[in-house]
Amino acid sequence: MPTLEAKDTLFKKKSTVNCRGKLLSLDTPLVMGILNVTPDSFYPGSRLNNLSEVLQRTEQMLSDGADILDVGGYSSRPGAVDIAEQEELDRVVPAIEAIVQRFPDAVISVDTFRASVAEAAIAAGAAIINDISGGKLDEAMFETVAKRQVPYILMHMRGTPQTMASLAQYEDLVVEVVDELQAQVAKLKRLGVKDIILDPGFGFAKTAAHNFELLNRLEELRILELPVLAGMSRKSMVYKSLGVDQTDALTGTIGVNMIALMKGADILRVHDVKETKQTIQLYKKTTL
Known part of the structure; x- marks a missing residue:
């Protein structure tokens, strides 16, 4: 296995993601807009209480340029209340159906x-499971991901949203995150899952210091050769x-x-799409 210090040319990530036959190119970083159909998400500005608000957002x-819309009905903030499966279904499915009906290309x-x-x-x-x-x-x-053959965003977390804060203990943060992600990647590949995206899980079973170390060493995830x-x-x-x-953040x-x-x-998951697209536009100026 190449060392983490190896040249970038050794790592050849997938450059597209197949979403129901629509190929999303990763040549330019993508923006995923957050649509929380929950009453208790950590950021009040992201909470959507009805379908009218969902469609408006x-x-x-x-319009601001979101490439992906991420619909969630279960708040995963630290210490969040656990809700029943049916309640999550009742929040998520009608929202997705309404979006598809109004914006079929989303x-x-x-x-x-x-x-x-x-x-x-x-x-x-x-089209994607996050x-x-x-x-x-x-x-x-x-098994569900493999059966449906949809892109899967594999995030690193320990425990549950209710217990994860107590599990933020690492000898070498990034090495352990990579190892734990790799173990799950191997299972997915054995099942024939083709499109896997990695999320190192900022804020999930990680302290503030862990988060900034992870950000500083984010390029080390390239060793897994995945977006x-x-x-x-x-x-x-x-x-x-x-x-x-x-x-104010x-x-x-x-x-x-x-x-x-x-x-x-390769993908930024955000509340503020327009400003993030502008950030990417400026970033691209440095890669010409």
């Missing part, structure tokens, strides 16, 4: 760790470090996202 994000991902919710979301029109647990909270998830998603939008690593509220979010781009991130 969707229209704005698509590429939708479903943010869930439950295989049954993922299955229903794909049936409703979603799993914060990396397949560890539902043993049926990987990388970075999700730091308005998170505590940003606003607490700056001593501001989430509502846009500038900080742009800052850490630019660093992520320079470290090799």
